[in-house]
Amino acid sequence: MKKRLKDLAILVDGEVFGDEDTEISGVAPIEIAKPGEITFIANSRYLSKLNETNASSVIVSKEIISANKPLLRVKDPYLAFVKILTLFSQKTRKPMGIDPNAWVSKTAKLGKDISIYPYAYIGEGCIIGDRVSIFPGVYLGEDSVVGDDSILYPNVSIYPKTVIGSRVIIHSGAVIGADGFGYVKDGRKNVKIPQVGVVIIEDDVEIGANTTIDRATMGKTIIHSGVKIDNLVVVAHNVEVGEDSIIVAQVGIAGSTKVGKNVTLGGQVGLRDHIEIGDNVRVGAQSGVAQDLKANGEYTGSPAINHHDFLRMAITLPKVPEMRKALIQMERRLRKIEEIISLKEKEK
Secondary structure (H helix, E strand, O other), rough: OOEEEEHHHHHHEEEOOOOOOOOEEEEOOOOOOOOEEEEEOOHHHHHHEEEOOOOOOEEEOOOOOOOOOEEEOOHHHHEEEEEEEHHHHOOOOOOEEEEOEEEOOOOOOEEOOOOOEEOOEOOOOEEEOOOEEOOOOOEOOOOEOOHHHHHEEOOOEEEEOOOOOOOOOEEEOEEEEOOOOOOOEEOOEEEEEEOOOOEEEOOOOOEEOOOOEEOOOEEEEOOOOOOOOOOOOOOOOEEEEEOOEEEOOOEOOOOOOOOOOOEEEEOOOEEEEOEEEOOOOOOOOOOOOOOOOOOOOOOOOOOOEEEHHHHHHHHHHHHHHHHHHHHHHHHHHHHHHHHHHHHHHHHO
16 A cells, blocks of 8 residues: 555645655554654653664654754654554455355354354354354354444353443453453351343443453443543443543453543552542542542542642652651650640749
C-alpha cells in the first residue's frame, strides 16, 4: 500500500509542510525509519532527531515549521501516528467459512462471510453476525449472541446466554459468563448462590487475554460500549462498567460495583463491592478503593485518597523516622521541664 502525504493529512485532519505528493508506504520508529516510511515526534526531547531520521516524512505538532523533509503537522502527533499505523497495518481477512472440524449446532443462525476455525464449538440457538471470526478452541454456549465484525481468539469461553455486540475483540483465554463468586454461610458450610443472570458486552469493546467477566447473580453484568479491558482482569457479578472506560491489567472489581463513563483504573487496582465510581475518575496503580469516588477526580493509595493528598503524604513518609526521633527528644525535654517546675512548686 502507498499513500500520498496529502491523503494522510486528510485522514488525520492535518496539514502538509513540504511536498504533499510524497509517497508513504509504511510506518516506523524515528530511529529505524527508512525512505518511504513516516515516523512521528510527540515529545520535544526528540526534536534533535528531526533532521537525522531517514524517514520520508515526520508527523509533528503544529508549532514545528522547519525541517529538511516534508512534515505532517497535526494537533496531536501521537494520535495521528496511531491512525496512520492502523491504516497501514490493517489486513483484509478473506472469510473461510466453517471448517469441517468445527462443531456448529443446526439450530444456530449464522451471518454472512464468517470464519469458524477447527475445533470451535457453537452451541444450540446461537446467533452469529456477519464477518465474525471464531478461532480454534472457542466455546460458544447455547443461546449466545455475537454481533457483526467481532473476533473471538483461540480458547475463548463464552458461557450460555451471553450477548456480545459488534466489533468486539476478545483475546485468548478470556472467560465470559462464568458463575459469579457468591456463597452464603450455613453454620460453617458455604452454600452456593445460584447465578442465573447474564453478561452483556456492548459494541466496540476489547477484552484482554485471560480476563474473566462473571454472569450476574440475577439481572445483568454489563460492559458498555467502547470499554477497553487489559489482560488478567476480574470483573465480578452484577458489575456495570461505563462507556469508554479503560481497565489496566490485574484489576479486580468486586460484585455489584458501578464504574462510570471514561474511568481509568490503573494496574492492580482493587474495587470493593457495592460502590460507585463517578464519571471521568482516574485511579492510580495498586490503589485499594473501599468507598464511592466522586466524578472527575484523581485518586491513589490504599485506601484510595485524593491524588494530591497522597503525593503530599508520600513526600512526608521518608521523613517519618527523623520526625519520630525529634518527637522523642522533645518528649524528654518536656519531661525535664515538668520535673523542674514540679520541684520549684514543692520548694514554695
